[in-house]
Amino acid sequence: MNPKVDAFLSKTNKWQAELEQLRLLLLDCGLTEDFKWNHPCYTFQNRNIALIHGFKEYCALLFVNGALLADIHGILIQQTENTQAARQIRFVKMQEIIKQKSTLKAYIYEAIEAEKAGLKVDFKTNSKLEFCEEFQAILDKNPDLQTAFEALTPGRKKAYNMYFSGAKQPKTRYARIDKYSQRILDGKGLNDCVCGLSHKMPSCDGSHKYLRK
Template identity: 55%
Template structure:
């Protein structure tokens, strides 16, 4: 099935995956587990008039250059991720917080194409609502790093400008996940060890669980 709004750059995602893990470009890539489901979701998103782009190595659907929905594949399910999902009414109670510390984003998860087919009218309603939320200009209430940056991390950020730049370039959710992970260690040595192990991942622009 083709659609004139398809972006050729996104086609590579379906054949190679996001390439953010060692499984990218191999038969074991998680994207291959959900081909039918992802392609059906792609058609639904394009039918809603969104522009298809490739951002963060994933299909991203935008309205007037503003991000509305990301599409992604995981081991147990595939999903569409509403960037400002917390602002949606969620009349059907189907939105899920991707992580315990997620503030704004919300997911709808799928494990078979039949569910997507049956939910298509509902999904389109949610997508159109997300577009209206974006058009309205309403901003989500985001707590910017409500947890203090641990002293050990701040020291590293001050010592290594590239690390500071990379950390600040991460989404607030990814920054927060790192801060919570580092702060959870009771001993300073353990916090330092965790930071050392995650430095390259931060420099690569990846979140804790990417």
């Protein structure tokens, strides 16, 4: 068990028991526990398989490349129409997780086999977001960044895309992308607070500027 996940779950006010149950289920399938994009992440041979999330109305088991799964039970959910690879299974109570335990394990094992086979999601150009050439090239070469960007809300994606594309010179576009790539990997939006001091989370209200060294 990863201590970062222990700390994350200890601070979780909602869905703590359900997330703990999902955590044990994923570990029981032989996955390695990590902490990426501000959420518990489960990997196989350093390749991302699944994450667990808690939202206002539900908690979820998210398969990073869920689009590759057969989904014979019809339980995978595409978060938004722009989400290409990731798929969720949502829960609103513990009994749902316990009742579907064998099914969930089957989906996890199928996701592992897809990674072993080297299967890839065929990412299609997003008709609503036309990326600048530099950003698209970097996404194509960095699967982790591609996955993290896909996991962002549509509003956050649009903000990044506008900011990167808004620079006139390729050099400036590359500089912006390089500067904000880690923020994307951390699951943060362009204007989200990264220091935890803002009184208007997740947005940054500039509170960090008033700290005295």
